[in-house]
Amino acid sequence: MRVLIAAGGTAGHINPALAIAGALRAARPDTEIHFAGRREGMEFGLVTEAGYTFHHIEVNGIQRRLTPKNVVRNLQAVWHLALSGPRAKAILREVQPDLVIGCGGYVSGPVVRCAAKMGIHTAIHEQNAFPGVTNKLLARDVDVVFAAVPAAVEKLGAPDKTLVVGNPVRPEIFAQDRAEARARLAAGDKTVILSFGGSLGARRINEVVADLVAWEQKSRPHTILHLHATGSRGVELFHRLGEEKGFAPGQDLVVSEYIRNMPQLLAAADLVISRAGALTLAELQAAGRAAILIPSPNVAENHQYYNALELQKAGAALVIEEKDLTGEGLIQAVEGLLAEPGKLGVMGKMARAMAEPESLNKITARLLRLVDEGK
Incomplete structure (x- = not known):
């Protein structure tokens, strides 16, 4: 089984992604894990230190406060966005994954969206009660949506395929x-x-x-x-x-x-x-x-x-x-x-007493069923 995980921006996106990667490999030791993210982002260091293959894709957010510096950054963001679709498709063709998972950050958008259009099994995980824009847009297209808390379900807009699982924490x-x-x-x-x-x-x-x-x-x-x-x-x-x-x-x-x-x-x-x-x-x-x-x-x-x-x-x-x-x-x-x-x-x-120790098990079981049964 080959899995591609897209996550970036902050440790709050990357560490859950690494936890899911570890759980999938523990369940199926022959699983081949790949990550997609920004080389300049902190994801590159954390992912490569964990021993996973990393694929670079450049995606940036739009800065709402208009300053001369942010105008330049926004122009770069628009340019990177235009290139992100072809780059995502190239990564997917190279990896040929059975499953693509988005764990947040701007990089999740083009990778997961492109995978869904190509008919690859897809899933996203939303860590917060108030979902980010990227995950709200992706929820309509993916096969499975994981939410950390019940409050996020309706906001994500896909309650029929959303499973409340908490936030995955590394077993260690x-x-x-x-x-x-x-x-x-x-x-x-x-x-x-x-x-x-x-x-x-x-x-x-x-x-x-x-x-x-x-x-x-x-x-x-x-x-x-x-x-x-x-x-x-x-x-x-x-x-x-x-x-x-x-x-x-x-x-x-x-x-x-x-x-x-x-x-x-x-x-x-x-x-x-x-x-x-x-x-x-x-x-x-x-x-x-x-x-x-x-x-x-x-x-x-x-x-x-x-x-x-x-x-x-x-x-x-x-x-x-x-x-x-x-x-x-x-x-x-x-x-x-x-x-x-x-x-x-x-x-x-x-x-x-508030911990969710079964979060990773729930996520892993659902992802394996998606790959094995296609549903």
């Missing part, structure tokens, strides 16, 4: 040994805080985490191990903030650009500070981790905020909207959680 998230993960970090009895703002980085999160780290090193020396990912756009900013506020990486602070061993770090963590993307929440639930969630205000229908509220209602997280976010406020939130013994453990158990 569930399977990590916490004691071993903490030993690898030499965490000892320290409270481990893991913070990140996404693969590109979020300026405001980097700024307030800098305030938090400065407080930790001054007021809680050697009691907290803080692991922070700046994102690609936050490397220089966080270094500069460290110089300004008087902290530096060392035995109590580990700073990286991007987290490549998320299963291990989630297993070791006591508290996670992050955005509230659909995949992030699914992984927090799978790992059973307490969280302070800072929803991105720059998403359709403010869906990260409403997703995060579900965890707060369940007692698994605290939610701080970015408009209310300050360094002092974040410090107070962390200090309050640490002041109550056992609080983080209870929140983690509440998160774990």
